[in-house]
Amino acid sequence: xxxxxxxxxxxxxxxxxxxxxxxxxxxxxxxxxxxxxxxxxxxxxxxxxxxxxxxxxxxxxxxxxxxxxxxxxxxxxxxxxxxxxxxxxxxxxxxxxxxxxxxxxxxxxxxxxxxxxxxxxxxxxxxxxxxxxxxxxxxxxxxxxxxxxxxxxxxxxxxxxxxxxxxxxxxxxxxxxxxxxxxxxxxxxxxxxxxxxxxxxxxxxx
Amino acid sequence: xxxxxxxxxxxxxxxxxxxxxxxxxxxxxxxxxxxxxxxxxxxxxxxxxxxxxxxxxxxxxxxxxxxxxxxxxxxxxxxxxxxxxxxxxxxxxxxxxxxxxxxxxxxxxxxxxxxxxxxxxxxxxxxxxxxxxxxxxxxxxxxxxxxxxxxxxxxxxxxxxxxxxxxxxxxxxxxxxxxxxxxxxxxxxxxxxxxxxxxxxxxxxx
Numbered sequence: 001x002x003x004x005x006x007x008x009x010x011x012x013x014x015x016x017x018x019x020x021x022x023x024x025x026x027x028x029x030x031x032x033x034x035x036x037x038x039x040x041x042x043x044x045x046x047x048x049x050x051x052x053x054x055x056x057x058x059x060x061x062x063x064x065x066x067x068x069x070x071x072x073x074x075x076x077x078x079x080x081x082x083x084x085x086x087x088x089x090x091x092x093x094x095x096x097x098x099x100x101x102x103x104x105x106x107x108x109x110x111x112x113x114x115x116x117x118x119x120x121x122x123x124x125x126x127x128x129x130x131x132x133x134x135x136x137x138x139x140x141x142x143x144x145x146x147x148x149x150x151x152x153x154x155x156x157x158x159x160x161x162x163x164x165x166x167x168x169x170x171x172x173x174x175x176x177x178x179x180x181x182x183x184x185x186x187x188x189x190x191x192x193x194x195x196x197x198x199x200x201x202x203x204x205x206x
Numbered sequence: 207x208x209x210x211x212x213x214x215x216x217x218x219x220x221x222x223x224x225x226x227x228x229x230x231x232x233x234x235x236x237x238x239x240x241x242x243x244x245x246x247x248x249x250x251x252x253x254x255x256x257x258x259x260x261x262x263x264x265x266x267x268x269x270x271x272x273x274x275x276x277x278x279x280x281x282x283x284x285x286x287x288x289x290x291x292x293x294x295x296x297x298x299x300x301x302x303x304x305x306x307x308x309x310x311x312x313x314x315x316x317x318x319x320x321x322x323x324x325x326x327x328x329x330x331x332x333x334x335x336x337x338x339x340x341x342x343x344x345x346x347x348x349x350x351x352x353x354x355x356x357x358x359x360x361x362x363x364x365x366x367x368x369x370x371x372x373x374x375x376x377x378x379x380x381x382x383x384x385x386x387x388x389x390x391x392x393x394x395x396x397x398x399x400x401x402x403x404x405x406x407x408x409x410x411x412x
Contacts, residue, residue, distance in 0.1 A: 024229050029335055031229075031230060036284055040360075048235070084333055127283040129285060170327075175339075176329075176333055177331040181387060
C-alpha cells in the first residue's frame with residue numbers, strides 16, 4: 001500500500017486497508033477507492049487521490065540593508081476559478097529527490113537558481129482525500145536565469161516584502177493553503193523563532 | 207460553472223471553461239474533467255474534485271489566568287496512513303451557512319457548544335485539483351455537552367497550550383495543512399497582530 005513511512009496508529013483509531021479499486025487515471029489525477037476495516041471491525045470505503053508529492057519553495061532575495069524580499073507567483077487556478085498568489089511549487093518527478101525538484105521547479109517557473117537551500121518541513125494539504133505531501137523549502141543566493149514554463153503553464157513572477165505578504169494573508173488576498181503555511185514558517189523564521197539550517201547546493205542542470 | 211465569486215482574471219493568465227465531463231461520483235469524491243481554453247488559445251483538460259466547502263474551528267478555552275487553551279483532535283487519516291493532529295473541521299451540508307456548520311461540527315466531533323464565534327478567513331487547501339474552500343472560524347465561551355460522532359468517525363479530543371501547538375508545527379508533529387494555517391491565525395491573533403471580531407451566537411440544536 002506504499003505506506004512505509006506511516007507510524008503505527010493507536011488501535012482505537014487505526015483503519016486497516018483491505019483492498020483497492022482503481023477509479024480513474026487521467027491526465028492529472030489518479031483516484032483510487034480503498035476498502036478499509038474500521039476500529040469497530042465494520043468496513044468502509046475511502047476514496048482519494050494518489051499524488052507523487054510536491055515541493056514548495058520560499059525564495060529569498062537578500063537586499064543590501066539585510067532585509068529579505070520573497071519571490072511569488074500569480075497564477076490562474078481553474079478549480080477555484082481565480083488568480084492565486086502563491087509561492088513556487090511543483091510535483092516530484094519519479095525518483096526525484098525533493099531538493100532537486102525544488103531547484104528544477106524554481107528555475108522552470110521563475111528563472112531563478114539558488115545556491116543555498118533549507119528544508120523547513122512538510123505539509124499534507126488535503127488529508128481527507130489525497131495522499132499528497134508538500135516539502136517546504138527555503139532558497140537564497142538567487143541568480144536570475146531564463147525560465148522554462150511548460151506549454152500549459154502561464155504565470156507572473158513578482159517580489160514582495162514579507163510584511164506585505166503577511167498583510168495579504170490577513171486581508172484574505174492570499175488563500176492558497178500551502179502559501180499560508182509557508183507564511184507561518186517565513187514569519188517564525190524572520191522573528192528568529194524557527195531557525196533554518198542552510199545547505200550549499202550546486203546548480204542542477206537539465 | 208458555479209464560479210460566481212471568482213474575480214475576473216487578467217487576460218494573459220485566464221483560462222475559459224468550454225465543457226465538462228463527469229468522471230466519478232462516489233461515496234465521498236466527485237471528480238470532473240473540464241476542457242478549457244488556455245491564454246494562448248490552445249485547449250487543455252483540467253481534472254479536479256468538486257467539493258461542497260468546509261469549516262474549520264479553532265476552539266478556545268479561556269483559563270482563569272487569561273491564557274487560552276485550544277481544543278484539538280487526533281484522527282487516523284487513511285489517505286496519508288497516519289494519525290493526524292488537527293483542529294475540528296467538517297463539510298458544509300447543502301444550503302448550510304458556515305457558522306451553523308461550525309457549530310454542528312464542533313458539537314458532533316468534540317461535544318462543545320460555543321456562544322461566541324469569529325470568522326478569521328478562508329483557505330483553499332488544494333488549488334491544483336480541488337475547488338474546496340475551508341472557512342476558518344474561532345469559537346469561545348465553550349460548554350461541554352455530548353459528542354455525536356458519525357458511524358464511520360473515530361477520533362480523540364484533547365486540549366493543548368498554543369505554545370505547545372506551535373512547537374508541534376515547528377517539529378513536524380503537525381503537518382495537516384489546514385491546521386498549520388489555523389496556527390498562523392492563532393499565533394498572529396495571540397500576538398495582537400490579527401484581531402478577531404467576535405459575534406454572539408445562540409446554540410443551534412439539531
